[in-house]
Amino acid sequence: MSQPAGPGPHFVPRAHINPRFEEDLSFHLVSGPDRYASTTELPVRYVAVADAKGTVTGYVWANDEDGAAGQIDRRDAGHQAVNLRPRLTDAKARGLAPTAVLQELVADAGPGHLVAGPVATAPHLRLLDELADRHAPGRRWSAARGALLGLAVGDAMGRPLSNLTMDRITATYGDWRRMELPLYDGASVRVSDQTQLALATAEALADVAVRAPLTEAEARHSLTTRGALPAPPWLTPDAATTALRTHLVRWLRSPDNDRSPGRTTVDACTALERQVPWQSATALASKGCATVVRAAAVGLTPYLSGEQRSGIAQLQSALTHGHPTALAASDLAAHAVHLLAHGHEPAALIEALRAHAAASRWTYRADWLGDLAARAGAESPSAYVAQGWDECLTALDTVAAALATKDPNREPGTAVGAAWTADEVLAGALYAFLVTDGPRWTLRRAAHTSGASAATAALAGALAGAHRGPSPWPREWQEAIEYRERVDALAKAWDRD
Structure with missing residues (x-):
């Protein structure tokens, strides 16, 4: 009687296999039309x-x-x-x-x-x-928390410096390398309306944009039947407009709205409250900087398609600031945050943004913007948006030229422009992010500027936080910042993937 096999692994004898069966297969086209090569490593x-x-x-x-x-x-x-x-x-x-x-x-x-x-x-x-939105690497861990904290901390650092000359900033706060989070009253550090409006935008999108991701079966079915994962079908232009309008009006009437907000934003939100068509409420000639800071929230919103991301970024700007440069700069700010949150290398960021701008130059997103171009008196919708993209391409060129010397002691206003406009604040934030070697240096460099300190530092903080997550921000900064509970709620919803 045979003994039972002892413990340990058992191997099934391998049958002889013809070695030809294990060779790598190679295919040779023997018939069919001649075609161009399908890939290249060259430009x-x-x-x-x-x-x-x-x-x-x-x-x-x-x-x-x-x-x-x-x-x-x-x-x-x-x-x-x-x-x-x-x-x-x-x-x-x-x-x-x-x-x-x-x-x-x-x-x-x-x-x-x-x-x-x-x-x-x-x-x-x-x-x-x-x-084409096909690179799609995994989203960075805690990108939303890092970006929203960076935005708020940068805003808090820049807020006391806004409207000050460089001489006054240096005399009061010293060298930019020694700046820390401003002193506070022991309870919290107050931010400006930049953070308030960015959180209002984020919460509006959280109301309508975020749903649980598709199951594997649903994703497989969509890829089979449509050839692509679907954009969230419930996130229509009407749904986004209603949510954004609701939260902007809620901000307008909030008792916390006591930070000397911009007159253009206040007037537009007041008109939005009257339920007029939003194209009648916006300031058609304004390209103020508030829009690009709000756009950071759009870049963080998960599950959006590329078309939705661009459309919502431009829409949220157009609700208050209707100039095409504000729309294009907001689109670029959202795209930059999205890329960084998904692992894009900072060294290649300007190149990617230039490509996005060039590809978008003639695209008027009528589903999201309606008749805005006609109300602005533009020759055509495509000519209307091209003006904004051209100004933003010039701003990106300015950033690239300023970065050529890699001199972080050159302040953003001198390097890329000090105007309080969407394109120059975007340029200042990109410059501060790319010229420095770490998130804390980014905030100090962005706040210590002759330009719009609060807006520039807020957007620069969002870029740095999307790229690195929350870990670079000191715990005492995180705990001191105002509206921490709102940041936590958004991070809990958006960082779950």
Whole structure:
């Protein structure tokens, strides 16, 4: 009688397998139409492709040196994506150089495939993946908490310095490297209306935008039937507008609204309270800086599609400040926070923002903005938004030039401009974030400026916090900041993934 097998692993004898079965398979095209190469490591030329409504659905790219061309569809485009791949195959058969196809697309743009703007350049295909929202690395742990705390702390540091000259700032607070969180009364550190409005925007979006993520089965079904994960279908322009209007009016009537808020914002919110169309309430000629700080909350909101993120960022700005530069700068601020919260490297941030601006230059988001361009007297909707994107592209160029010397002792107002406008505050915040070597230095550099200290430091703090999370902010700073309980509530909802 055989003995039972003792303890330990048992192995099943392996049957002989023909070694040919274990070889890596290689495929060779033996028939079919000739095609351009499908990838390249070199810079590419590209055009944005939009559907009949003007919504960008993807990008067609080309590189002559490698004989390569292709199409990248936006992650949220699904079956709405305009398929131009047959055009590429036909062009190859006709012997056209890859970039000549792009020129044909620009010349032949029609209702079936609108080309949104001229041919642009990207340094590599990865940048187009980011534009198409396909890079999608995991969200950083506690990105929302880090960004909202950074925004509030930066605002608190900059608030006492606003409206002071550089001589007065230096005489009162000393060298920028020695600044700390301003002294407080033992209870909390008061922030300005910048934080109040950013939290109002965040809470409005938390009301309507955040739902539990799709289950694996739901996501698989959506990918199978639509070719993309769906944008939250409940987050419509009407729903976002109603929520934002409600929370802005609530801020207007709050007893805490005692921080000398901007007159433009107060007047617009007063008009919004009367339930007039919001396009009648906004200040069409204003591009004030409050909008870019509020936009940080849009960049932190989870589960949004790229189109929703841009649309809401522009909408929340347009409710109070209707100038196209305010809209474009807010879109860029939200995009920057989103990228950093998802692991984008700061060294490549300006490059990514320039690409986003160039790809968005001719896109008027009518679903979100309505007839705003017509009310502003613009020649056309695309000409209206192009003005704002052009000013923001100039601001990004200014930041890139200022960073070339990497001199953190050069204050933001001198480096990139001291105007209290959305584009220059965005530039100042980006400069302070990228010229310094850590979040605490970022806040000190951003607050110690001849520009809008509170707004610049608040947005710079949001960028640094989205990138690094809450750990760089000292515990005593976190505990002292005003509205800590509201930050905690948002972080609990938004950082769960």
